[in-house]
Amino acid sequence: MKHIAFILAALALSGAAVAQDAPRQGERLSSQPGSVLVLRGLDKVTATTRDFEVRIGEPAQYGALTIMARYCRRRPPEETPETFAFLEIFDRRTDGFGQEREGERIFSGWMFGSNPALNALEHPVYDVWVIDCRS
Numbered sequence: 001m002k003h004i005a006f007i008l009a010a011l012a013l014s015g016a017a018v019a020q021d022a023p024r025q026g027e028r029l030s031s032q033p034g035s036v037l038v039l040r041g042l043d044k045v046t047a048t049t050r051d052f053e054v055r056i057g058e059p060a061q062y063g064a065l066t067i068m069a070r071y072c073r074r075r076p077p078e079e080t081p082e083t084f085a086f087l088e089i090f091d092r093r094t095d096g097f098g099q100e101r102e103g104e105r106i107f108s109g110w111m112f113g114s115n116p117a118l119n120a121l122e123h124p125v126y127d128v129w130v131i132d133c134r135s
Helices: 002-021
Strands: 036-043 048-055 059-062 065-074 083-091 104-112 126-134
Touching (some): 036 065, 048 065, 104 126
Antiparallel strands (some): 036 126, 059 065, 065 083
C-alpha cells in the first residue's frame, strides 16, 4: 500500500511539472508576423542586385515593378529556418508616348526564402526573392 501511495505521489508531482512547462491556452509557439519584408532584386539587363525593404501593406518601387507585401513571417530559431511572404507584384508600363498605364498584376502568391525557384516571379527584366522578415 505504501508503494502505491508513493507511485501516485510521484506521478502527481511529475504531472504538475509537465503542466507547468506546457504552453498556456492562447500562447503562441511560433513567431509573430513581421512588419518589414527584406527583398533582393536582380536587374537582368544591368546584372545588378539590390536589397530593399518593403513595409507590410505599403507599395514599394523596384525598377518598373510595384511590390505590395501583404504578409511575412520568419520561423523561430528552434525550428527549421524559413522566411515566407505573400506578395503582389505589378508591372508599370508606358503607352509608348511616355504616359504610364495602370500596372498589370504579374505575380500574386507566396515566396519562400529557402527555395526562391519554388514560386518565382517570371519577368523578362527583373527577379525578386525573399531575404528576411523583421518586426
